[in-house]
Amino acid sequence: MTEFLSPHITSSLKPPAIRVLPVGDSQPLWSVMIPTYNPRADYLEDTLRSVLRQDPGPEQMQIEVVDDCSPHGTPVELVRRIAGDRVAVHREPKNNGMAGIWNRCIERARGEWVHILHQDDFVLPGFYVAMQKGACDSRVGALFCRHAEINPEGHWLRISHLHREFAGLPDAWHEKITVHQLIQCPAIVVRRAVYEHVGGFRPELRYTLDWEMWQRIAAQYSFWFQPSILACYRVHPASATCMLRLDAGDVREVRSMIKMTMAYHPPNRGAVLARKARVFYAGLAVTNSRHLLVQGHSDAARKQVIEALRISRSSRVLWKVVSFLVLWARVAGARLKRRLRSISSRTPQARAQIESQSPK
Numbered sequence: 006m007t008e009f010l011s012p013h014i015t016s017s018l019k020p021p022a023i024r025v026l027p028v029g030d031s032q033p034l035w036s037v038m039i040p041t042y043n044p045r046a047d048y049l050e051d052t053l054r055s056v057l058r059q060d061p062g063p064e065q066m067q068i069e070v071v072d073d074c075s076p077h078g079t080p081v082e083l084v085r086r087i088a089g090d091r092v093a094v095h096r097e098p099k100n101n102g103m104a105g106i107w108n109r110c111i112e113r114a115r116g117e118w119v120h121i122l123h124q125d126d127f128v129l130p131g132f133y134v135a136m137q138k139g140a141c142d143s144r145v146g147a148l149f150c151r152h153a154e155i156n157p158e159g160h161w162l163r164i165s166h167l168h169r170e171f172a173g174l175p176d177a178w179h180e181k182i183t184v185h186q187l188i189q190c191p192a193i194v195v196r197r198a199v200y201e202h203v204g205g206f207r208p209e210l211r212y213t214l215d216w217e218m219w220q221r222i223a224a225q226y227s228f229w230f231q232p233s234i235l236a237c238y239r240v241h242p243a244s245a246t247c248m249l250r251l252d253a254g255d256v257r258e259v260r261s262m263i264k265m266t267m268a269y270h271p272p273n274r275g276a277v278l279a280r281k282a283r284v285f286y287a288g289l290a291v292t293n294s295r296h297l298l299v300q301g302h303s304d305a306a307r308k309q310v311i312e313a314l315r316i317s318r319s320s321r322v323l324w325k326v327v328s329f330l331v332l333w334a335r336v337a338g339a340r341l342k343r344r345l346r347s348i349s350s351r352t353p354q355a356r357a358q359i360e361s362q363s364p365k
Contacts, residue, residue: 152191165192
């Protein structure tokens with residue numbers, strides 16, 4: 006554990022406090038907390054079954070679904086069908102929002118290690134056994150593994166970085182996690198005592214709340230890395246990330262969050278890392294804009310590029326923007342050609358009817 010915390014962190018930036026568990030409470034090793042909000046039944050079933058297949062029993066693992074006041078009701082019947090009484094179900098009386106429900110999961114967790122496992126993600130066999138290997142190191146505040154990013158059908162799209170060949174403490178981790186978001190929630194477990202110390206997830210953040218948390222923890226604790234791919238993070242159009250991307254809310258939040266997390270480093274070092282992070286995420290925004298353009302979201306693509314240039318105007322980013330504009334011209338040209346061919350293929354009668362209906 007390092008003791009550095011920047012004096013520039015003010016009380017107005019303090020995250021929500023996490024209640025300290027009373028001394029003497031019986032404590033399982035794991036708390037697997039599953040926040041839900043209008044969950045899709047098949048995804049939630051995948052999530053639950055992935056945990057139950059590795060269940061060491063209630064004395065070692067708490068498993069609980071924490072519903073954020075879903076308007077269509079809490080998925081009690083689904084949970085009971087899959088898990089009987091093994092999985093507890095709690096319904097919040099009002100909606101807390103993303104950070105709020107994650108913090109409620111931590112508050113309700115009784116285990117030494119807290120795993121916030123989202124309703125559309127899952128873990129692979131051996132996850133908890135592998136994570137336990139790093140849990141005995143008192144320096145460690147969080148344990149994480151490699152993860153696979155999957156599509157809605159569960160097919161692997163890409164895998165996360167290999168930070169070292171063997172399990173252990175990755176080098177210069179605080180700097181690495183400052184420049185890139187390298188951990189997805191299903192792949193990480195955190196000591197409950199760490200959350201009690203550093204506070205909960207920040208409610209003012211939606212897209213970067215997990216990335217900010219990992220940086221905050223890394224400023225004070227070591228991370229332990231397991232190189233096996235043991236978790237799956239699902240990407241689908243209804244996810245919060247995809248929705249934010251359509252109006253470039255993701256890029257705007259990255260820009261403000263980078264300013265915030267500079268305070269977790271000495272000033273000179275923080276400025277260098279912030280510059281690297283801005284270049285990386287501006288470039289990522291332009292890459293995302295290309296995908297959005299091809300998918301037909303032209304306005305969303307334009308917003309991504311504008312926000313990218315607000316983050317960084319490095320030569321690397323500017324070249325990417327030029328490449329995007331070339332693609333935009335090609336896409337626009339292809340669409341115009343298709344429209345002209347469609348018009349030319351119409352019969353004279355159809356063209357005359359269209360012209361007669363056009364405003365004078």
